Amino acid sequence: MLRFxxxxxxxxxxxxxxxxxxxxxxxxxxxxxTGHSGAGKSTLLKLIAVMxxxxxxxxxxxxxxxxxxxxxxxxxxRRKVGFIFQDYKLLQDRTVFDNVALPLVIAGxxxxxxxxxxxxxxxxxxxxxxxxxxxxALSGGEQQRVGIxxxxxxxxxxxxxxxxxxxxxxxxxxxxxxxxxKFQQVGVTVLIASHDISLISQxxxxxxxxDHGQLVAA
Amino acid sequence: xxxxPKKYHKRQPKPEIQRTKLAGGNFIDKIQAYRDQHAxxxxxxxxxxxASPFTSxxxxxxxxxxxxxxxxxxLLVVNLKLVAGNMDAGDNISLFLxxxxxDVSARHFAxxxxxxxxxxxxxxxxxxxxxxxxxxxxxxxxAIDILESNPLPIVIQVAPSDALVKKSDFExxxxxxxxxxxxxxxxxxxxWLERLQSILNLTEQAGNLLSVLLGMGVLFIIGNTIRLxxxxxxxxxxIAKLVGATNAFIQxxxxxxxxxxxxxxxxxxxxxxxxxxxxxWQSVEQLSVLYGGSFHMVFLTLTETLSLLLASSLLGVxxxxxxxxxxxRHTKPDKS
Numbered sequence: 001m002l003r004f005x006x007x008x009x010x011x012x013x014x015x016x017x018x019x020x021x022x023x024x025x026x027x028x029x030x031x032x033x034t035g036h037s038g039a040g041k042s043t044l045l046k047l048i049a050v051m052x053x054x055x056x057x058x059x060x061x062x063x064x065x066x067x068x069x070x071x072x073x074x075x076x077x078r079r080k081v082g083f084i085f086q087d088y089k090l091l092q093d094r095t096v097f098d099n100v101a102l103p104l105v106i107a108g109x110x111x112x113x114x115x116x117x118x119x120x121x122x123x124x125x126x127x128x129x130x131x132x133x134x135x136x137a138l139s140g141g142e143q144q145r146v147g148i149x150x151x152x153x154x155x156x157x158x159x160x161x162x163x164x165x166x167x168x169x170x171x172x173x174x175x176x177x178x179x180x181x182k183f184q185q186v187g188v189t190v191l192i193a194s195h196d197i198s199l200i201s202q203x204x205x206x207x208x209x210x211d212h213g214q215l216v217a218a
Numbered sequence: 219x220x221x222x223p224k225k226y227h228k229r230q231p232k233p234e235i236q237r238t239k240l241a242g243g244n245f246i247d248k249i250q251a252y253r254d255q256h257a258x259x260x261x262x263x264x265x266x267x268x269a270s271p272f273t274s275x276x277x278x279x280x281x282x283x284x285x286x287x288x289x290x291x292x293l294l295v296v297n298l299k300l301v302a303g304n305m306d307a308g309d310n311i312s313l314f315l316x317x318x319x320x321d322v323s324a325r326h327f328a329x330x331x332x333x334x335x336x337x338x339x340x341x342x343x344x345x346x347x348x349x350x351x352x353x354x355x356x357x358x359x360x361a362i363d364i365l366e367s368n369p370l371p372i373v374i375q376v377a378p379s380d381a382l383v384k385k386s387d388f389e390x391x392x393x394x395x396x397x398x399x400x401x402x403x404x405x406x407x408x409x410w411l412e413r414l415q416s417i418l419n420l421t422e423q424a425g426n427l428l429s430v431l432l433g434m435g436v437l438f439i440i441g442n443t444i445r446l447x448x449x450x451x452x453x454x455x456x457i458a459k460l461v462g463a464t465n466a467f468i469q470x471x472x473x474x475x476x477x478x479x480x481x482x483x484x485x486x487x488x489x490x491x492x493x494x495x496x497x498x499w500q501s502v503e504q505l506s507v508l509y510g511g512s513f514h515m516v517f518l519t520l521t522e523t524l525s526l527l528l529a530s531s532l533l534g535v536x537x538x539x540x541x542x543x544x545x546x547r548h549t550k551p552d553k554s
Contacts, residue, residue: 049460072464079462089457103461110247111254150461 001027001158001189002048007057009043009213017043019213021057025191027157030184032200033193035210041193044210045162048191049083050074062157079107082151086163088143090135096122096146097131103154121149125179141172148179152188159183161192165199173199255470263474266447267482274479277443281483284436285530286490288429293491293518295422301513302414311376311392314403321345324372327400331376336391338379345370371402433533440479440537444472448545455546469542473535480534484527492517 002025009018018040025031035041046052047059050066059066062080069077090099097118104114122128125145135143144164151159161180165173177199180190194200200207209217267274313331315324321344332340343351348370353362376395378388396404448455458468495517506513518526 075459075462075464075467077462078460083460089453089460091454091457102458105255105258106458106461106463106467108248108251108255110251113247 001025001029001062002191003058003060005058005060007047007054007059009040009047009052010055017213018047018054021215023208023215023218025158025189027189028184028187029206030180030190031192031206031208032203033191033208033210034195034197034200037195039210040213041210042162045160045193048081048158048160050077075106079103079154080156080158082154082156082159084144084147084151084159084161084164086166088135088147090143090146090150092135094134095131096127096133096135096138099135099146100149100153103150107154117153118149121153122146124152124182125149140167141175144168144172144176145179148176152183157187157189159188159190161190161194163194164192165194165196170199174202177203255467259470259474263471264478266471266475267478277439277479278483278486281436281439281479281530282486282490284432284439285483285487285526286494288425288432289487289518289526290491290494291425291428293495293516295418295425297515298418298421300516302411302418310407311378311395312405312407313374313376313395313398313401314405315372315374315400316402317371319372319400321372324374324400327398328374331374331395334391334394336378336387337376339377341375341377343373343375345372348373433529436480436483436530436533437537437540440476440534441541443479444476444538444541445545447475448472448542465542465546468546469539472542473538476534476536476538477531478534480531480537481527483534484530487530488518488523488526 004021004023007018007021008016010016021044033041033044043052047054047066048061050069054067057067061077064077066077091102094102100118100121101114104117109117118131119128122131125148127142127145127149130138130142135146138146144167148164151161159180164180165176168176173196177192180192181203184190207217208215315327319327324344325342328340328342331337345368349362349368352358352370376391378391392404392406395401455468495515499515502513502515
């Protein structure tokens with residue numbers, strides 16, 4: 001599903017941020033990406049979102065080489081990945097429904113299909129009945145679940161979560177993690193970047209550990 | 219069962235990027251979704267303009283003034299041309315006859331002129347008529363009365379049939395008339411018209427240049443407005459990019475904002491120009507009456523109004539588009 005082959009990333013100002021990263025996430029696999037801050041976690045995620053291009057090596061997403069993806073193909077590649085962010089990145093002036101519907105609107109679904117899928121996604125994350133609320137009227141945990149609903153609403157094969165529990169208390173964090181496991185069970189690949197060691201150790205999943213730009217455990 | 223021709227089977231689904239994979243529904247659904255997207259962008263962009271009335275009104279006023287200046291200048295030229303056209307454009311020839319010619323022989327001469335080819339009309343002004351006209355129009359009536367004899371000559375005004383079309387024919391006619399023994403002085407009343415014509419041409423050119431400059435101004439004002447709007451909605455753009463929006467999708471509402479700005483400014487400019495014309499109308503009509511009432515002011519025609527709206531809308535879209543192409547390439551999703 002997601003394969004890194006000898007990926008190097010070098011910024012002219014900072015030097016090597018990622019060195020020779022190779023790993024392979026299979027379909028339906030769940031994995032943590034961990035490491036101290038500045039170890040290259042964010043850079044690695046940016047490469048998957050094609051916000052940056054790697055300096056060397058190859059990244060394969062669903063069999064397609066991101067290294068050679070043309071600029072106009074990038075939007076369609078991003079639709080295969082659901083992104084979840086620490087700060088949720090919700091549109092504050094839109095309702096929960098509109099926030100979750102955004103990927104579907106972008107992909108060009110009809111409005112009936114959109115309504116059906118949005119309700120299904122909100123139901124999955126336990127936010128049924130809050131469609132008309134605005135994000136600011138929700139708690140942090142609820143906002144994050146809106147973000148998750150948005151990430152999964154068009155059923156991408158891969159979910160990338162960047163510190164999804166960074167702003168949440170342990171109980172809520174565990175709840176979010178159980179949600180990810182549910183997605184995994186229906187065949188979605190999940191990669192979670194986190195430095196919450198206790199949370200990671202509680203759950204028995206694969207851990208990719210970055211240290212100064214190198215993969216020290218995979 | 220009917221055999222389907224083989225070529226229909228040949229079509230392979232596009233490899234690599236499958237645009238249709240994630241978008242559900244059939245073709246009709248997609249067309250409808252696409253139409254919905256446009257309708258949504260059309261109305262949401264208008265809604266945004268309404269939601270911040272102060273800023274919108276400021277921008278639209280500036281744009282409307284620029285556009286009305288250009289179209290007002292255009293109308294000015296159109297009307298001036300009309301005035302110039304109304305002034306009998308045919309190059310009239312005035313023949314001042316010699317003093318010793320009697321009224322009778324002058325009339326014979328006028329008939330002879332009338333029969334010449336290339337002459338459309340001949341107007342005979344006798345000494346007496348000339349004197350009366352002079353008394354009425356000059357205001358020197360009393361002074362004329364003092365004179366014992368009438369000092370004015372007989373005048374024959376000759377209007378050539380299509381003088382302007384063939385200059386050489388006109389000159390031939392003029393020379394022939396000038397050399398007639400009865401004629402003292404022959405004059406062509408065209409020089410001032412030619413001068414007016416060239417002044418008008420100059421005015422028209424200046425108007426065109428002004429329009430180009432003002433059009434560029436409109437383009438840049440709209441571009442800058444869109445740039446600010448894009449800046450204000452940067453988060454939204456970035457989120458949309460991250461969930462797979464194409465640049466076309468992101469651009470759409472901004473292009474519609476540009477369209478609305480241009481279109482509304484065009485409408486406002488039309489009202490400004492029409493209001494100005496209405497204010498001037500009374501005075502122009504009065505002036506026209508003084509000159510015999512042959513001239514009536516023209517307003518923007520339907521075609522011109524539509525062109526005005528089309529041009530201003532187009533300027534809006536193009537101004538927005540130019541900025542978007544540049545800015546979106548430089549708006550990279552950046553976490554943190």
